[in-house]
Amino acid sequence: MTSTYIVALDQGTTSSRAIVFDEHGAILFTAQQEFAQIYPADGWVEHNPEEIWQTALAVTKEACDWVKERGSTVAAIGITNQRETTLVWDKNTGEPVYNAIVWQDRRTAKFCRDLKQEYSEQDLQARTGLLLDPYFSATKITWILDNVAGAREKAEQGELLFGTVDSFLIWRLTEGKSFVTDITNASRTNLFNIVKKQWDDDLLALFKVPASMLPKVLDCTADFGTASETLLGQAVPILGVAGDQQAATVGQCCFEPGSIKSTYGTGCFVVVNTGETMVTSNNRLLTTVAYSIKGTTHYAVEGSIFVAGAAVQWMRDNLSIIDNASETQRLAQSINSNQGVYFVPALTGLGAPHWNPDARGAIFGLTRATGPAQLARAALESVVYQTYDLLQAVREDGIAINNLRVDGGMVANDWLNQCLANILNLEVDRPKVLETTALGAAYLAGLQLGLYQSTSELAERWQKDSEFLPAMEETTREQNLQGWRKAVDAVLGMHQASNGLH
Numbered sequence: 147m148t149s150t151y152i153v154a155l156d157q158g159t160t161s162s163r164a165i166v167f168d169e170h171g172a173i174l175f176t177a178q179q180e181f182a183q184i185y186p187a188d189g190w191v192e193h194n195p196e197e198i199w200q201t202a203l204a205v206t207k208e209a210c211d212w213v214k215e216r217g218s219t220v221a222a223i224g225i226t227n228q229r230e231t232t233l234v235w236d237k238n239t240g241e242p243v244y245n246a247i248v249w250q251d252r253r254t255a256k257f258c259r260d261l262k263q264e265y266s267e268q269d270l271q272a273r274t275g276l277l278l279d280p281y282f283s284a285t286k287i288t289w290i291l292d293n294v295a296g297a298r299e300k301a302e303q304g305e306l307l308f309g310t311v312d313s314f315l316i317w318r319l320t321e322g323k324s325f326v327t328d329i330t331n332a333s334r335t336n337l338f339n340i341v342k343k344q345w346d347d348d349l350l351a352l353f354k355v356p357a358s359m360l361p362k363v364l365d366c367t368a369d370f371g372t373a374s375e376t377l378l379g380q381a382v383p384i385l386g387v388a389g390d391q392q393a394a395t396v397g398q399c400c401f402e403p404g405s406i407k408s409t410y411g412t413g414c415f416v417v418v419n420t421g422e423t424m425v426t427s428n429n430r431l432l433t434t435v436a437y438s439i440k441g442t443t444h445y446a447v448e449g450s451i452f453v454a455g456a457a458v459q460w461m462r463d464n465l466s467i468i469d470n471a472s473e474t475q476r477l478a479q480s481i482n483s484n485q486g487v488y489f490v491p492a493l494t495g496l497g498a499p500h501w502n503p504d505a506r507g508a509i510f511g512l513t514r515a516t517g518p519a520q521l522a523r524a525a526l527e528s529v530v531y532q533t534y535d536l537l538q539a540v541r542e543d544g545i546a547i548n549n550l551r552v553d554g555g556m557v558a559n560d561w562l563n564q565c566l567a568n569i570l571n572l573e574v575d576r577p578k579v580l581e582t583t584a585l586g587a588a589y590l591a592g593l594q595l596g597l598y599q600s601t602s603e604l605a606e607r608w609q610k611d612s613e614f615l616p617a618m619e620e621t622t623r624e625q626n627l628q629g630w631r632k633a634v635d636a637v638l639g640m641h642q643a644s645n646g647l648h
């Protein structure tokens with residue numbers, strides 16, 4: 147019997163990956179290319195759109211060629227992507243008018259602060275589930291239209307298109323034939339009304355974004371267009387799309403209300419499925435669309451941390467205290483306590499539950515004995531404490547948590563998983579397939595293809611690789627958490643103090 151091949155394209159913050167899955171959800175082939183991070187100013191983060199495109203195209207082509215070499219064809223493509231990252235391009239030439247402004251970028255912090263004076267954040271939250279923060283796409287679009295010469299005029303004449311990375315890639319893969327997005331990506335823009343499930347005219351007016359710039363919004367399972375034969379060597383339908391955290395929710399089979407996953411890549415994102423009910427957080431978590439499959443929409447509560455693996459990357463690239471990320475495990479376990487060193491990695495502000503775009507990072511408790519081991523351990527622990535803060539917020543919103551399914555590049559690190567179990571005082575489960583984001587995109591495409599009939603059929607496939615159980619004395623746990631709280635308070639205090647000075 148021949149296999150059904152699905153290619154999942156995962157366009158992440160640091161790399162583009164394409165994975166060939168068979169109908170059982172097994173990984174057969176992976177192609178990956180990293181690309182440059184551009185930091186033009188304090189708090190600014192950009193990507194070159196052509197690099198996003200070239201790396202995404204190259205890995206997808208490689209995956210399609212791998213299938214072709216086996217005498218077969220790819221049945222469908224599923225796309226998943228870094229969310230919120232904003233691209234604006236010319237409809238006629240296909241040329242982006244500016245670099246992609248990345249989700250981590252804080253350049254519109256002042257704009258958000260000013261807007262809060264004239265517009266109720268509560269109203270925005272009721273419509274979009276989100277907060278008024280530079281994280282989301284809307285203020286990034288406004289910035290491009292206001293700062294790139296001639297852009298606003300062209301946008302008003304209907305010459306410019308806006309897309310999150312999914313839209314941009316689909317538009318290019320279909321050679322300009324399909325200008326669409328999916329509902330999960332739309333729900334991260336601050337322009338999409340998640341109650342009415344349509345672009346919100348009042349918000350378009352507020353952020354001064356012409357409606358003609360916006361893509362058509364589809365379910366996560368839909369016909370998104372056909373990727374061109376000229377580009378891929380075979381014409382392949384794009385049948386599934388979701389933002390990466392929502393795709394990971396699908397890949398982790400968190401379909402039941404109350405099920406929860408946490409993904410550790412560049413950032414960390416905790417997503418709790420709340421079923422068809424929308425839950426509004428009282429603790430500054432986001433309400434967002436988990437997925438919409440064949441007309442049924444599930445919502446989620448999400449906690450977003452901007453710096454997780456990025457703290458490890460920063461130690462590798464800026465401090466050069468490690469050569470590769472996996473060394474952090476050896477370093478962290480080489481000492482038997484954190485020795486009082488705490489790292490608050492607010493390198494691009496603080497996300498949930500603080501939402502403070504102006505906060506900046508700090509390391510506390512340095513002594514003559516502090517070296518790479520203490521710093522690496524503090525970086526890993528910071529990811530764990532931030533997760534603790536998110537889960538506390540989730541609990542305070544009345545949602546019970548029984549265990550946590552984890553995934554993403556960082557959870558290859560067993561020390562991190564054990565530390566999560568210890569500090570969260572919770573069972574932490576790591577699945578067999580760690581590429582849950584790509585798997586989720588493949589599942590969505592497979593559902594649309596008719597390869598899978600339902601999410602419950604998919605749920606039966608989830609397999610545990612390892613579980614990590616809490617094994618820390620309560621007093622040590624409490625001491626560590628106290629140290630973290632003091633460090634975060636100091637960072638927030640420092641930010642207030644420096645605000646006073648400017």
Ligand SMILES: Nc1ncnc2c1ncn2[C@@H]1O[C@H](COP(=O)(O)OP(=O)(O)O)[C@@H](O)[C@H]1O
Pocket residue numbers: 158159160161410411412413454455456457458459471472473474475554555556557558559
């Ligand atoms: N063994 C490890 N220990 C700690 N961090 C790791 C490890 N392996 C990868 N990472 C971190 O995980 C991130 C990569 O994860 P990935 O899921 O590929 O991210 P993204 O999708 O955001 O590009 C990097 O920031 C890297 O520093």
Ligand SMILES: O=P(O)(O)OC[C@H](O)CO
Pocket residue numbers: 157158159160227228229230249389390391411412413
């Ligand atoms: O690229 P990742 O995996 O860090 O995910 C980025 C998120 O989608 C940002 O919201």
